[in-house]
Amino acid sequence: MANLVNLESVSKSYGVRPLLDGVSLGVAEGDRIGVVGLNGGGKTTLLEVLAGISPPDSGRVSRARDLRMAVVTQRTELPEGSTVREIVLPGYAAEHEWAADPRIRSIVDGLGISAIGLETPTSGLSGGERRRLALAAALVAELDLVVLDEPTNHLDIEGVRWLADHLLARRIALVVVTHDRWFLDTVCGRTWEVADGRVEQYEGGYADWVYARAERARLAAAAEEKRRNLARKELAWLQRGAKARTSKPRYRVEAAEALISDVPEPRNTPELLAFAKRRLGKTVLELEDASLQAGDRTLLDHVTWRVGPGDRIGVVGVNGSGKTTLLRLLAGEAEPITGRRVEGKTVRLAHLKQELEDLPGNLRVLQAVEAVAGRVTFGKQELTASQLAEKLGFPASRQWTPVDDLSGGERRRLQLVRLLMSEPNVLLLDEPTNDLDIDTLQQLEDLLDSWAGTLVVVSHDRYLVERVCDHVVALFGDGKVTHLPGGIEEYLRRRASLLELPARPTPEQRPKEQQPGMSAAEHRAITKELSRLERKLDTLHEREAKLHGELAEAATDPDRLMELNTELKALLTEKEELEQRWLEASEAVE
Known part of the structure; x- marks a missing residue:
């Protein structure tokens, strides 16, 4: 496949800090690449250099001639005095011209442009x-490559699913920065991790990246031990939950499974529930015959809903369905028109809002955290203010930054740290994944795993909802709070039914692609080759294990170490080649 964009030895710095340092990589036709890394680590800078928005300090960026590329960044600037139609459908004078194209109709409906109104002023x-609007305008065009920076922000779960389906159907090349792990796993076939000025490349989406990073951490030095432990717990979740797709040969999967074989369940639900009941008693938060309105719309219509001790509930619904208002009602910040709200006597409630709250600007980050408390307990784990701040994205070097100098994303993270330091027993979280990178998300989920209390989460991040919540409820606009035993998939099926659209098939329901023209003899030959490769790989796998043992025993013999290391390198090269052949053969018979 032809390359669309190439970066050769590209470097880019801001101040004295190198964000890209001698990076070489390329995007080919049909590539779907997810970009991950810590906030501030250089993800957006990589996209801007690749897209030509920002020039590199050194190195070369080349693009295919007549490349049709669209870029949607987080900085959305629309022309003054424009309307929605002029931004999204600039080349169409009449409605029938674009309405006759099913692809454009799907974009206009799927991104909620119709609901905004085509003649609405953008101001x-x-x-x-x-x-x-900016995303829709980009997707309407005929493209070879689309570059997206956090496109799932401001989309509800349904919108994220639509975008994933649309990009898969278009078969255009994609480079996307996102912290939405479900989106990464569903859409992306490769992953770039930006860290310390370098870009590490992995095959597969989020699940494959977790496997590969865990394996790398397993073989790394002791300095990587902390990162490895987080990866092990994340892998345990991936194995015990709905298994994510992985394109890795089974030998790599087995190595990862060995890594997590002794990891406990992500959380001990019965133990946490028993502890929560002791802390909270029987009554936590209850709505009795409650009705609530927003303007002329009825959000709740005589609803009775009880949130009990230890409940972990995810709330889903389209944008504007009233999820945030429901949290405000549970928090006691909004009054029902009819009915009443009941709060247990022992409840200590904390509410993370989407809006930034006032923070003590005269303090530094660590001082602002310690002003709430010096230590906090999560299950059997006790953390200092500094340790919790580090877990949620404030390394030691950043903890003495004045609060007034923090970015919007950092201020929201500080708001979350201070909230957790108050040791609430009821947590209401409104879109907690906003402004969190994947590593920080993993840390947050790790903390919530051992947190004994009641949790209600509003989020469009389906991975987070499925990861930390035991129950899912939905607001469908009918004035009710609907419990969904089938979770997010049931929500999407019900929404599709309401809209009279075909529900997206589950992986088990999707038909296997048939290989055209493969005879029975060819199928037998490939199957035989697979068996031969597996036997050979088993032998190499056993020899590799022995070599690692011999290397440990030869720690004081430099000559023997060099000899064993040379043999190990040759073995790993052969194993890599065989695994690739195994993968190609296995794909041929699927």
């Missing part, structure tokens, strides 16, 4: 609506 739109 009065919210930031999220402006981002959706």
Whole structure:
């Protein structure tokens, strides 16, 4: 496949800090690449250099001639005095011209542009609506490559699913920065991890990246031990939950499974529930015959809903369905029109809102955390203020930064740290994944695993909801709070039914692609080759294990170490080649 964009020895710095240092990589036709890494680590800079928005300090960026590329960044600027139609459908004078194209109709409906209104002036739109307009305008065009920076922000779960399906159906090349792990795993076939000025490349989406990173951490030095432990717990979740797709040969999967074989369950639900009942008693938060309105819309219509001790509930619904208002009602910040809200006597409630709260600007980050408490307990784990701040994205070097100098994303993370330091026993979280990178998300989930209390989460991040919640409820616009035993998949099926659209088939329901023209004899030959490769790989796998043992025993013999290391390198090269052949053969018979 032809290359669309190439970076050769590209470097880019801001101040004295190198964000890209001699990076070489390329994007080919049909590539779907997810970009991950810590906030501030250089992900957006990589996208801007690749897209030509920002020039490199050194190195070379080359693009295919007549490349049709669209870029949607987080900085959305729309022309003054424009309308929605002029931004999204600039080349169409009449409605029938674009309405006759099913692809364009799907974009207009799937991103909620119809609901905004084509003749609506852009000047009065919210930031999220402006981002959706920019995304729609990019996707309407005929493209070879689309470059997206956090496209799932401001999309609800349904919108994220639509975007994933649309990009898969288009078969255009994609480079996307996102912290939405379900989206990464569903859409992306490769992953770039930006860290310390370098870009590490992995085959596969989020699950494959976790496997590969865990294996690398397993073989790394002791300095990587902390990162390895987090990867092990994440892998345990991937194995015990709905298994994510992985393209790795089974030998790599087995290595990862050996790594997590002694990892306990991500959380001990019965133990946490018993502890929560002791802390909270029988009554936590209850709505009795409650009704609530927003303008002319009825959000709740005589609803009775009880949130009990230890409940972990995810709340889903389209944008504007009333999820945030429901959290405000549970928090006691909004009053029902009819009915009442009941709060247990022992409840200590904390509410993470989407809006930034006032923070003590005269303090530094660590001082602002310690002003709440010096230590906090999560299950059997006790953390200092500094340790919790580090877990949620404030390394020691950043903890003495004045609060007034923090970015918006950092201020929200500090808001979350201070909230957790108050040791609440009821947590209401409204879109907690906003402004968190994947590593920080893993840390947050790790903390919530051992947190004994009641949790209600509003989030469009389906991975987070499925990871930390035991139950899912939905607001469908009918004035009810609907419990969904089938979780997110049931929500999407019900929404598709309401909209009279075909539900997206589950992986088990999707038909296997048939290889055209393969005879029975060819199928037998490939199957035989697979068996031969597996036997050979088993032999290499056993020899590799023995070599690692011999290397440990020869720690004081430099000559023997060099001899064994040379043999190990040759073995690993042969194993890599055989694994690739095994993968190609296995794909041929699927």
